[in-house]
Amino acid sequence: MSLMEQLNSRALSLRIPLSAHLDLTYRCNERCEHCYLEHDDKGEMTTTEIRRLLDQLAEAGVFFLTLSGGEPFLRRDCFEIIEYARGLLFNVKLKTNAVMIREREAARLRALGIEQIQISVYSHRSEVHDAITKLPGSLKRTLAAIRFLTAQGLKVTMANILMRGNFADGPGVQRLAKELGVHYTVDPTITPMMSGDRGILRLRIPGSDLRQVFQNAELVGNAAEFCSPPPPVDDHVMDDLPCSAGHTSCYISPYGDVYPCVQFPLPCGNVRREKFLDVWRHSAALAEVRSIHARDLPVCSSCAHVGTCTRCPGLAYMEGNMRGPSIADCEKSFVRTGIATANMKARGLAYPALIQIEACPSRPAV
Amino acid sequence: MSEKYISRSPAIAARLLGDEMMIMSATDSTLFSLNPVASCIWQAADGSTPLSEIVKSRVCAEFDVDPETAFRDAEEFVDRLAQHGILKVSNEPEPNAAAQGGTA
Numbered sequence A: 001m002s003l004m005e006q007l008n009s010r011a012l013s014l015r016i017p018l019s020a021h022l023d024l025t026y027r028c029n030e031r032c033e034h035c036y037l038e039h040d041d042k043g044e045m046t047t048t049e050i051r052r053l054l055d056q057l058a059e060a061g062v063f064f065l066t067l068s069g070g071e072p073f074l075r076r077d078c079f080e081i082i083e084y085a086r087g088l089l090f091n092v093k094l095k096t097n098a099v100m101i102r103e104r105e106a107a108r109l110r111a112l113g114i115e116q117i118q119i120s121v122y123s124h125r126s127e128v129h130d131a132i133t134k135l136p137g138s139l140k141r142t143l144a145a146i147r148f149l150t151a152q153g154l155k156v157t158m159a160n161i162l163m164r165g166n167f168a169d170g171p172g173v174q175r176l177a178k179e180l181g182v183h184y185t186v187d188p189t190i191t192p193m194m195s196g197d198r199g200i201l202r203l204r205i206p207g208s209d210l211r212q213v214f215q216n217a218e219l220v221g222n223a224a225e226f227c228s229p230p231p232p233v234d235d236h237v238m239d240d241l242p243c244s245a246g247h248t249s250c251y252i253s254p255y256g257d258v259y260p261c262v263q264f265p266l267p268c269g270n271v272r273r274e275k276f277l278d279v280w281r282h283s284a285a286l287a288e289v290r291s292i293h294a295r296d297l298p299v300c301s302s303c304a305h306v307g308t309c310t311r312c313p314g315l316a317y318m319e320g321n322m323r324g325p326s327i328a329d330c331e332k333s334f335v336r337t338g339i340a341t342a343n344m345k346a347r348g349l350a351y352p353a354l355i356q357i358e359a360c361p362s363r364p365a366v
Numbered sequence B: 001m002s003e004k005y006i007s008r009s010p011a012i013a014a015r016l017l018g019d020e021m022m023i024m025s026a027t028d029s030t031l032f033s034l035n036p037v038a039s040c041i042w043q044a045a046d047g048s049t050p051l052s053e054i055v056k057s058r059v060c061a062e063f064d065v066d067p068e069t070a071f072r073d074a075e076e077f078v079d080r081l082a083q084h085g086i087l088k089v090s091n092e093p094e095p096n097a098a099a100q101g102g103t104a
Helices: A003-014 A047-060 A078-087 A103-111 A126-133 A138-151 A167-180 A199-203 A207-214 A276-282 A284-290 A313-318 A327-337 A342-346 B036-043 B051-062 B067-083
Strands: A019-023 A064-068 A091-096 A116-120 A156-161 A183-187 A249-252 A257-259 B005-008 B012-017 B020-025 B031-034 B046-050 B087-090
Touching: A003 B012, A003 B031, A019 A047, A047 A078, A047 A276, A064 A078, A078 A091, A078 A103, A103 A138, A116 A138, A126 A138, A138 A156, A138 A167, A156 A167, A167 A183, A207 A327, A257 A276, A276 A284, A313 A327, A327 A342, B005 B051, B020 B036, B031 B036, B036 B051, B036 B067, B046 B051, B051 B067, B067 B087
Parallel strands: A019 A064, A019 A249, A064 A091, A091 A116, A116 A156, A156 A183
Antiparallel strands: A249 A257, B005 B046, B005 B087, B012 B020, B020 B031
């Protein structure tokens, strides 16, 4: 067991929230077509409220703190918050589009001892990236920022969300990351908007593209192993927890709402009304999340993939039942291994259709 | 023998997990987990208290260990963390040691 696994296990047994994700704002200078947020400011926490919250998170034992948004640097007090968080000895990771980071900001981040900066890049071509962000010149500014950050010796991760509109540019972004000497990650998951609107799910890549991702050794390591059939299920698997959400990690919105995870919009409390530790320890919603083991999942417990599926309880919740399957993850398990999930069998979707009908992209009039 | 004064590097993240301290270096992301004795020394590393005093008043008071062994182990521990840039070691107390931050 690695040291990190030992720490996670210890945090779980002590019920300590080892990780917290705090969105400082939902406002953003980009308007990414796949974004799950509404960008209006509905009353963000003040600097004083955030300082108080950070004190409480430190007291609760949070070690890994992700600061994100929206675009966190749209807050004038962003550096003040980061500085305060580092004073409390959090391991701070930033998620940003980086368009507001120049040489001076990069140097400040270095001086503050930021652990890692994750930056979204959707294409190596401006016409594709900027069309997704709806901010002209955004790729140029983001790449300039990455150079400033790496020149300071900061660890940068280039995160690419794979969608129908940029899937073909994945290798180009990967090459770009290599040229810039930064880590590269891809994520083919498009989540419904936090409001529940599922319209953006149309951007999800089809199964055939997903298969290419899962068979790309540069992305998944040993592709044969990654795509191999699931091993037999034992008691140990059935006692497993779905993920760390609500167990050793949580999410806090700019308005102080506490959720198990950024992708799991189950209201658990609000730090403007209660202390964080009171929410963490006494929320009935969190208690319910924590009570669920693999054997308690009515459909997934009978599925061959139950031990290896990436089932996201938040996505399942947004689909109507936190104990239910997440259709997006059923698809991933099926595409990865070629073995239908229990949910697909129950829905009569055990085999891929012989004919797939998709809407034809509209063409300009000739 | 000159005294050693130890202070925590600002380029780290740290948090007490139960009775063990976890520390991550911001420079190379190395993760450390300190046992209760080492955590005790770490928390007392204020830059102004001599290591010998930390061992005597904190370690020997809180743990069942003889002073000689405790001091020898503490010196070894301090040297190892200093090699990773986690602790700073000096023969003089830090001039502004009272400003030592962090609430891990």
